[in-house]
Amino acid sequence: MNKNQILSPVFVEKLVFSGKWLARAEDGRAIMIAGGVIPGQTVSVRVIKTRKGHIEGQVLDVLEPSPLEQPLPAHFQVYGGCKWLPIRYPEQLRIKNEQVLECFSGLKARGLLAQTVWHPILASPEIYGYRNKLEFSFGKYISAKEEIHDEFRFGFHKQGEFDRIIDCDFCVLASDSVNEIFQEVNVLSRASGIPTYDPRTNKGVWRHLVVREAKANGQKMLVYSLNTKDPDYDAAAFGKVWQKMSERSDIATQILFHNTGLADIVAGEAEILQGPGTIRETLLGKSFEIRPKSFFQTNSTGAEVLYSTAISLVKSSGGTLLDLYAGTGTIGILLAHLFDRVRSVELVADSSADAIVNAGLNGVTNFEAIQAPVEKFLKDYLGRGETADTLVIDPPRDGMYPGTPADILAFRAREIIYVSCNPSTLVRDLDFFLAEGKYALTDVVPVDMFPHTHHIETVVRLELRA
Numbered sequence: 001m002n003k004n005q006i007l008s009p010v011f012v013e014k015l016v017f018s019g020k021w022l023a024r025a026e027d028g029r030a031i032m033i034a035g036g037v038i039p040g041q042t043v044s045v046r047v048i049k050t051r052k053g054h055i056e057g058q059v060l061d062v063l064e065p066s067p068l069e070q071p072l073p074a075h076f077q078v079y080g081g082c083k084w085l086p087i088r089y090p091e092q093l094r095i096k097n098e099q100v101l102e103c104f105s106g107l108k109a110r111g112l113l114a115q116t117v118w119h120p121i122l123a124s125p126e127i128y129g130y131r132n133k134l135e136f137s138f139g140k141y142i143s144a145k146e147e148i149h150d151e152f153r154f155g156f157h158k159q160g161e162f163d164r165i166i167d168c169d170f171c172v173l174a175s176d177s178v179n180e181i182f183q184e185v186n187v188l189s190r191a192s193g194i195p196t197y198d199p200r201t202n203k204g205v206w207r208h209l210v211v212r213e214a215k216a217n218g219q220k221m222l223v224y225s226l227n228t229k230d231p232d233y234d235a236a237a238f239g240k241v242w243q244k245m246s247e248r249s250d251i252a253t254q255i256l257f258h259n260t261g262l263a264d265i266v267a268g269e270a271e272i273l274q275g276p277g278t279i280r281e282t283l284l285g286k287s288f289e290i291r292p293k294s295f296f297q298t299n300s301t302g303a304e305v306l307y308s309t310a311i312s313l314v315k316s317s318g319g320t321l322l323d324l325y326a327g328t329g330t331i332g333i334l335l336a337h338l339f340d341r342v343r344s345v346e347l348v349a350d351s352s353a354d355a356i357v358n359a360g361l362n363g364v365t366n367f368e369a370i371q372a373p374v375e376k377f378l379k380d381y382l383g384r385g386e387t388a389d390t391l392v393i394d395p396p397r398d399g400m401y402p403g404t405p406a407d408i409l410a411f412r413a414r415e416i417i418y419v420s421c422n423p424s425t426l427v428r429d430l431d432f433f434l435a436e437g438k439y440a441l442t443d444v445v446p447v448d449m450f451p452h453t454h455h456i457e458t459v460v461r462l463e464l465r466a
């Protein structure tokens with residue numbers, strides 16, 4: 001088999017956790033297909049790479065549809081992340097549940113799940129319009145090969161192509177009012193006469209728009225990221241844009257990031273144009289302040305499901321709760337009433353500062369926010385002979401630092417609640433926790449926070465054996 005060879009017909013068997021699709025070549029080798037296909041489809045595939053054990057391919061054409069596909073309204077387009085949009089939602093849940101089960105199959109085979117209750121996957125309360133944070137990009141699309149010369153595009157990055165923007169005016173994951181804002185900024189920014197930014201020349205002005213929304217009250221925050229150093233930046237013309245947007249009663253605050261760096265990220269010195277610079281969300285009856293750069297779960301109603309799942313698994317009370325990888329302190333604050341003290345450990349200074357504000361907002365007084373890498377905090381904490389009775393762990397996608405699980409075991413905490421956005425790293429860490437036999441895995445709950453994407457959250461509970 002050679003590079004660029006066309007394989008057809010190819011039957012798509014299933015999705016695997018990495019977000020790729022699995023099919024089989026005639027010689028039995030696995031084909032990992034990147035791009036938008038659905039299990040049950042018959043497709044043609046171009047070979048991109050041939051490896052010893054598998055082939056990597058890119059889909060060319062769909063020859064036969066899948067029975068899992070649903071008819072969608074014409075404006076429900078798949079941009080960037082929401083590749084599973086054509087799959088019926090109950091099927092998405094079934095596939096995600098199976099993926100988590102498959103990740104745990106090695107632990108099961110070794111008899112480590114004997115005491116585990118496997119809870120059915122929990123659905124997101126909203127499956128469209130659920131995102132409370134959307135990042136839109138401005139740019140150009142100039143291609144002699146495709147005979148396209150478009151100086152102003154506003155929408156989403158084409159996946160895998162940092163300088164290509166798909167022009168659009170509707171996102172299925174945004175609420176109706178955020179889609180309206182997206183469309184209004186589209187019209188106003190085009191009419192401003194200010195050019196879009198070009199990363200290849202570092203010239204131009206419009207770069208990003210971030211819209212954050214507090215779902216509890218509909219308040220919005222607009223964050224503009226503009227290369228204000230460019231000679232074509234026109235403060236008066238931009239002023240007309242944000243002042244017009246300020247007429248909307250749901251826009252609580254607007255912020256300008258003077259984004260003059262080369263990296264394609266929303267960054268730079270912040271200038272508050274309107275309002276307090278923050279919005280306030282309510283989750284499970286508690287208030288949380290959101291600043292432009294704060295970490296906050298991007299599906300608010302889904303976060304309520306995730307957090308109430310974690311809370312329902314906590315069986316102990318009293319003593320010290322350590323909330324590790326705490327972000328803005330949400331989980332620790334929601335559990336504080338059960339414990340004598342909560343210590344919330346987070347790497348990012350802004351998030352840790354937000355945790356202190358959030359504890360104050362909710363009248364939580366037995367709460368301490370520690371800004372430190374968890375791995376360093378644990379060494380110092382254990383070194384001082386301090387103890388913890390219950391642990392909540394919610395690490396980023398790559399999981400914990402290699403030495404951290406051993407330090408966590410050293411506490412001999414009576415229970416550990418582990419919230420994970422990556423079942424592979426979760427199982428790797430559980431393997432370590434369970435291997436010594438000191439802990440039993442009592443519960444596994446998959447939670448779907450991100451419908452139409454391949455992402456999956458899992459909450460588990462470990463109990464110290466007597």
Ligand SMILES: C[S@@+](CC[C@H](N)C(=O)[O-])C[C@H]1O[C@@H](n2cnc3c(N)ncnc32)[C@H](O)[C@@H]1O
Binds near residue numbers: 327347
């Ligand atoms: C998945 S988020 C969870 C946040 C929080 N539990 C929540 O639900 O909002 C992971 C958090 O871990 C933080 N983080 C990443 N690496 C870290 C480290 N080595 N030590 C401490 N915190 C870290 C990130 O900044 C992020 O806020």
